[in-house]
Amino acid sequence: MTHPRGILEHIGRTPLVPLRRLGAGLPVPVLVKCEHMNPGGSVKDRIALAIVADAEARGVLTPGATLVEATAGNTGVGLALVAAARGYSLVCVMPEKMSVDKRVALATLGAQVIVTPNAAPSDPDNFRNVARRLAAERGWFLTDQFRNPANVRVHAETTGLEILAQTGGRVGAFVAGAGTGGTISGVGRCLKDHVARVQIVLADPVGSGLADWVETGRLGADGTYAVEGIGGSDVPDNLHRGVIDRAERVTDHESFATALRLIREEGLLVGGSAGTNVAAALRIAARGEVDGPVVTVLPDAWDRYRAKPWMRPAEHNTR
Ligand code: PMP
Numbered sequence: 001m002t003h004p005r006g007i008l009e010h011i012g013r014t015p016l017v018p019l020r021r022l023g024a025g026l027p028v029p030v031l032v033k034c035e036h037m038n039p040g041g042s043v044k045d046r047i048a049l050a051i052v053a054d055a056e057a058r059g060v061l062t063p064g065a066t067l068v069e070a071t072a073g074n075t076g077v078g079l080a081l082v083a084a085a086r087g088y089s090l091v092c093v094m095p096e097k098m099s100v101d102k103r104v105a106l107a108t109l110g111a112q113v114i115v116t117p118n119a120a121p122s123d124p125d126n127f128r129n130v131a132r133r134l135a136a137e138r139g140w141f142l143t144d145q146f147r148n149p150a151n152v153r154v155h156a157e158t159t160g161l162e163i164l165a166q167t168g169g170r171v172g173a174f175v176a177g178a179g180t181g182g183t184i185s186g187v188g189r190c191l192k193d194h195v196a197r198v199q200i201v202l203a204d205p206v207g208s209g210l211a212d213w214v215e216t217g218r219l220g221a222d223g224t225y226a227v228e229g230i231g232g233s234d235v236p237d238n239l240h241r242g243v244i245d246r247a248e249r250v251t252d253h254e255s256f257a258t259a260l261r262l263i264r265e266e267g268l269l270v271g272g273s274a275g276t277n278v279a280a281a282l283r284i285a286a287r288g289e290v291d292g293p294v295v296t297v298l299p300d301a302w303d304r305y306r307a308k309p310w311m312r313p314a315e316h317n318t319r
Helices: 044-057 074-086 100-108 127-138 149-167 182-194 210-216 252-266 272-287
Strands: 016-018 030-033 066-070 089-095 112-116 173-176 199-205 246-250 294-297
Touching (some): 030 149, 044 074, 044 149, 066 074, 074 089, 074 100, 089 100, 089 127, 100 112, 112 127, 149 294, 173 272, 199 210, 199 272, 210 246, 252 272, 272 294
Parallel strands (some): 030 294, 089 112, 173 199, 173 294, 199 246
């Protein structure tokens, strides 16, 4: 008898499905990779497992070690799953603006959560600087999703290759927002290696400086926006400009409206950044300038945003 696979072996190999209603009538199909269906509910399970496995293979992670990460929540959930299965402790440092649901989920999973002010990257209180300092002071292992090359690599070797297999190699464009940049850099590199004329497009919230950086090499003005997990006012090492062809800017309003449509019209139970990605993907498909389906990712699931106003449209409260 073959043994059933452990939960970590169910990370990845997510479905790729067409948007039958939102994409109806467009010149090319829009296909979405259901990363919200990973065991921890997000694309970040992939990098959590890859980063820990890589550190174990390099011998830098000893049994019983403590992992520390600067995380908006999803990487924390992924790391908590991996830490539980492999016997590590976990400390997550997250900025105040992230949803309460994410904080509660991490605490439930047994992680220690440290909340920092919403500080600029140059500020010592910024969540990434706090995580780095704690790792140095306490001898904890900094998983370092913004810089660790295992992040980009696992997206090239799993997410990218899965998309190639699921589309038979026919991809006109790949669209994704960037938090660490791992998804767009890894999948982008893999697709560029295998598909002629594929376009790699950054979906960026209005208020983030990254779209300007893609277009000009210089970061745009730093504004505020409510979509979580993507965009920003600095460029992480794992975001590789060389694989990105152009950028699409998406407002909070359009991101959240599109996420709600994915939930209500497609039965895809996703979070806000899926709305950003799909809004951009629909625009690109509508222009009809690409050579095949437009593929994007649904980075995480709706359950971590239930307290957010966009999940409670006014018409539902009045009936
Ligand atoms: N959406 C959400 C909700 C996220 O948490 C993240 C990761 N911060 C992303 C998208 C972007 O993924 P990546 O880090 O691979 O750029």
